[in-house]
Amino acid sequence: MLTTKNLGYWYDRPENSLFTDINLEFEQGQSYAIVGQSGSGKTTFLSLIAGLEKPRVGEIDYNGHSINDIGLTKYRQQNVSIVFQSYNLLTYMSPLNNLLTAMAVTKSSHQGNQKYAKDMLRKLGLTDEQMTKNVQRLSGGQKQRVAIARTMCCDAKLVVADEPTGNLDEENTPRSNPTLPRNRPRTKSLCDHCYS
Numbered sequence: 001m002l003t004t005k006n007l008g009y010w011y012d013r014p015e016n017s018l019f020t021d022i023n024l025e026f027e028q029g030q031s032y033a034i035v036g037q038s039g040s041g042k043t044t045f046l047s048l049i050a051g052l053e054k055p056r057v058g059e060i061d062y063n064g065h066s067i068n069d070i071g072l073t074k075y076r077q078q079n080v081s082i083v084f085q086s087y088n089l090l091t092y093m094s095p096l097n098n099l100l101t102a103m104a105v106t107k108s109s110h111q112g113n114q115k116y117a118k119d120m121l122r123k124l125g126l127t128d129e130q131m132t133k134n135v136q137r138l139s140g141g142q143k144q145r146v147a148i149a150r151t152m153c154c155d156a157k158l159v160v161a162d163e164p165t166g167n168l169d170e171e172n173t174p175r176s177n178p179t180l181p182r183n184r185p186r187t188k189s190l191c192d193h194c195y196s
C-alpha cells in the first residue's frame with residue numbers, strides 16, 4: 001500500500017503551494033485516477049509518488065516505510081515504472097530495443113526474452129515492421145503505446161502513468177476497447193479547486 005501523509009508541494013515559494021495536506025491511500029491491485037484542472041499539480045503529484053521529487057511537506061510511505069528512508073532511487077528501481085506524458089523513449093533505438101533495454105536495466109523476470117517483448121508490442125497494436133524501425137519514425141500515439149508496453153515488461157509493483165491515453169484514438173483507449181484493461185479507476189480530486 002502507498003500512503004501520502006499531509007503532502008504539500010511548491011516550486012518557488014511556500015505561499016504559492018500547489019497543494020497541501022494531501023492524505024490518500026492507494027491499495028495494492030487497484031487503479032486510481034487523479035483528475036484536476038490543467039496546471040493544478042497532477043504531474044507534480046505523480047512525480048512525488050513515483051519518487052522523482054521529494055515532497056516539501058509531509059511523507060510518502062510504501063508498505064509502511066517512508067520512501068525517503070528507503071532512498072528514492074532504490075524505491076524507484078525496485079518498485080516503480082512510469083509512463084511519462086512525453087514518452088521518454090530512447091530515441092536512437094527501435095521500440096523492440098527500448099523494451100529489451102528497459103527489461104535489462106530493471107532486471108525484469110522477462111529479461112532477454114525477445115518473444116515476450118514482441119508479443120507485448122503486438123498487443124499494443126504495433127506491427128512487426130514498426131517495432132524494428134527507429135522510434136522517431138513513429139506517430140505520437142504509437143510512441144505512447146511503446147511507452148505503455150515498456151512498462152508492462154518491467155514487473156513494476158507501482159505503475160505511474162501521466163495521461164497515458166492522451167495521444168491515443170478511441171479504439172486504443174480502455175473505454176472503447178474491451179481488450180484493454182477496464183479497471184474502473186477510483187476518482188479523487190487532487191485539491192479543492194479541482195473537478196472530478
Ligand SMILES: Nc1ncnc2c1ncn2[C@@H]1O[C@H](COP(=O)(O)OP(=O)(O)OP(=O)(O)O)[C@@H](O)[C@H]1O
Nearest residue numbers: 011012018036037038039040041042043044045085
Ligand atoms: N519545474 C517547474 N518549475 C516551476 N514551476 C513548475 C515546474 N513544473 C511545473 N510547474 C508549475 O506547477 C504547476 C503545476 O504543474 P503540473 O505539470 O504538475 O500540472 P498538471 O495538473 O499536471 O497540468 P496539465 O494537466 O496541464 O498537464 C503549473 O502552474 C506549472 O507551471
